[in-house]
Amino acid sequence: MEINRNRLNRRKHAMTVWGIAYQRILNLGKDDSGVALVTTLAVFMFMYLMCMGVYAVSTAVRERIHLQNAADAAAYSAAVVQADTLSRIATINKAMSWTYADMTKLQMDYIVCRWLEHTCEHYERDMNGGTDEKGHKRDSLKAYNKNSFLYHYGIRVPPPNHIFGPCSRHKSFGVGYYIGADEISPLMVHLNGRDASKYRLPKGAGKTKFPKSSYGHNVFEAEVRLRLLDAYDDYLRKYAGQLPRQLPRLYQDVSDITRLTFKMLGNSDISFGTQLVLLDNLAQVRNLDFSMNNESVVSTMMKTQINLDKLAIAKMNVCERYLALDLPNRIDKCVHDVIDAHLGDTIFTIDRKQIQYMVDRSKALAEELVGQLPYAMSFDRDLGYLRDIFNTTSDENRFLGFSGHGDIYDTFDVGINQWFVRGDGSQRTEGAYGIQRCYKHMTKSWIAHDRNQNAPEPLSKYHATHSPLEPTCWNTKKLEDADPSCALFSEWMWWSDTWYCFRIYIPYPPGYITIHLNFPHYQEIWPSKPSCPHHSKPGLLGLKAGQLTTPDWRSFFNVGSLTSGAKKACIKKRKWRPPKFRSHNYTPNLDFGLGSLFRKLAAIDNLLGNYEPIEKYHDGCFIWPDLLSPRDSFFKFTGYARLYADDPHLYNGTYVGFKALPLVLDASYFGKYGTISVGIRRENENIFLRLLGKIIGVFQAFDPDWDGTTYSYVFSSAKAGYKYKSEPTSSRMYKVHWNPLIQSWNLCQSDWDAVFIPVRKSYSQAITDVWLDGETNMLNDWVANSDYWRSLSNGNPARNISGSDRIKAPSGMDGQYLDWGGLSRVIYH
């Protein structure tokens, strides 16, 4: 009965499901029924947890690998972009060095060529009586001596074909007048003040007037032309006839780069410095002179090529800066693209906004600080890791080494550092940033004159600390002992006498005899004009010292008139002696005394200062009787002509090189600032979160941090490494260390490739295969600083995304001190 009562009670409780379950549970221990149920529940729970656990663990592992793959791929790809940029810059550096070397050599030859062209031209004028700037033939020694003693005092002497005047013999070169280095060196000139060095002028000079069309027959013209053709070979054959037509295209190229650069600048916060350099370059390009007037074919060809080289260097400068300034943008873009391609396409994944990434990289170039940073380790992120080189001997040698040239003396030969010096055309720029040379003799006023007042602000504004160009003096043979003030100039002398030749008829024997009388009288050998800048007003006694009146001409009479302070200084330094002009001895001379007096008066007149030297560094015109010379010389007039290579008539923009601005790497590249570190954090995909939408209770079992918002962090670091040229091409050894002893790679080695860097060494400075710094705790900063992180979906800062405040640092990173051992448990690398 008792049993039946119990069964009735159970039936009452069995009225509901929970009641039945309750009764069954109460009765489980009373017999063996329900064993399978309990066992099944227990086993299934175990199986379920095990199955889910295995799946969650394998998913976590896979996702971790995917994250790490994405970070590694992003860092590596960014380093490839960085390597590509450095390789491009290195290639441009090589091309720039090559172009600079060629341009400089061409400039030096161009200057010499132009100077010799004009030397020949004016020497020929002297020989033939010369022509003025309008091409009119002048009276000269060869012509009728109208400016004779009697002429000065109102007595007009008939033309030479009449009674008085020089006969044909005495108005000839070598008899009535003479031109040359000295009396025994006809057709020769002194170059650069070397008394012992006399150079024969081109064939034809002084004997026949050679027009410009005949320059091709000129000795040095022909040789230089051959050399040019030999050097440019196919280039000239292909483009010689098109050189002028190439210019618009080159200008277009420059504007293309300029437009790109400005476009880039429009999206960048770097503006001032870039525009400064850019405008600096463009201003110089704009001032390039492509005129071909008054030059020979060869010098025109050289000038055209020089200007093409200048344009190329200008483009290279802009191109390098564009590549360097835009590099961070390209790195950021590349990192985003690669991560997005790895993680952004899954359809069952979490919100892409919760995939966040960071890029830790520095600027490549701090353009606003260009030219202000020496080579050194600069521990400032904003300074970038690319540097300019400077206008010094060591840097120029290094720059030339980019293209395999030797040092400056091997490359440019005689004249470098003598008259082709480091400067910007207005002043010396020794030590300024960028490599630039110019003919040194120019002064600021000449530059301003040459640029017709339209030139931009001179660069001296930015290089106020550098000294101006120094005046000219004299050359010496040894490069090492070159006088810093030497320059290019040519000199020659001339003499003249005034002959009055009388022809007397003698009845017996019938015929004529000629009496040749020499009046060593002052004569205005080169008739002055009222517009002469040297002697625009008459001096004492109304006498005028004679000189050629073309503005580009400098001449002074006799060698005794040394007024240049620089020349006197050189004499004191025993580096120069005035050339000794001896009198020639084949011309009879008669001294009438009175002529001598007038000569002296004229000399005094000049010494009183009635002349106006047009340039500070050029001698004025003088007439000076050589009272200490032998008697023969006393009765003759001597003239002394000098032509400088930087005569305003010759000078143009081609005399100034274009500033080459190659970029090289700073040591800091091989430390913190060259490394590209990429981090990704993403919310873990807990399978229970996917199923339930919310993780509670036992479903948190596979959530490491037990809060439902766990993020996995991965980091990876890489940078571009270089390869020594000595390494075989098959080598895969790329250096990521700064080697201060071997700089041949910096930055002319174009073989760069991406190299992974241990994350813990990403901030360490590497020098000569040694990591200087230990491990740093940059991971703490990366994880804790929300400014680093951006959303993968839209690139917005992560701190602006809702829920980001719940992101916690992984275990082991929540303290100030980074425990690498503990960190290794959560960050896989």
Add this chain to the structure above:
Amino acid sequence: MMEFVLVLPLYLFLLGSVFLLGDMGIKVGALAIGDRTVAMDAGDRKWKSYSPFKTRQFTDSGLQTPRTSTYRVDKDFTGAWYWFAGGLELFDYKLPGWFSGLIAYPYYRYGNISSDGFMRTLVNNGRVEVRSKKIGSERSYSYYALKRTELARKAGAYRNWMDCQIVDCKGSQQFWYEGVFKEGIYKEPLGPPNRNDTSAEKLDADGPRQGSDALPSMPSGYREYDRFSGFVNWSE
């Protein structure tokens, strides 16, 4: 007790499933690493054959060699210094015999179908294609990165200009410009090709393409300008 006996096969099935799931998880993890390996190999400009790692990671464990699907894309960087390399490993996971037998046992016992035949019907010839790629991804590979190209290594390439021709090569104005500045540069997003993208170069199992033959033409005949000896003498 009889109930336990009856559900025991179910327990075994569940337990086996857990093991199977774990084993496949390990394989997927290995494939994720393998994807990276083959992609980096395929994009390597000096690559001659697949890395031994690619086969060892599976063959060492006595399993079959995975099939490899690699791509190299330079459609946007023709003749450029770097290209896009992607990789994906496909692993035909052969279900273990006990598993297929367990699944097919009822059909095998009471029907005329064999376990293998059943599995061929159920899945792809008894093989389950396993990949580490995300479900639903349209990408042809799960790993890709930028790599330097074969082109950059060749002597006539722009980037190697004058490394080997340092004496007789003149810096043409257009040369560096065309070869350096106008060369493709990373600006636009690299859209990885999808399954239907035919522009991607699919590398066959025989080996990779040995670089592009479409090298830029190297100008010749440009020589350095030497100063005229007469001018040098007159410069002293």
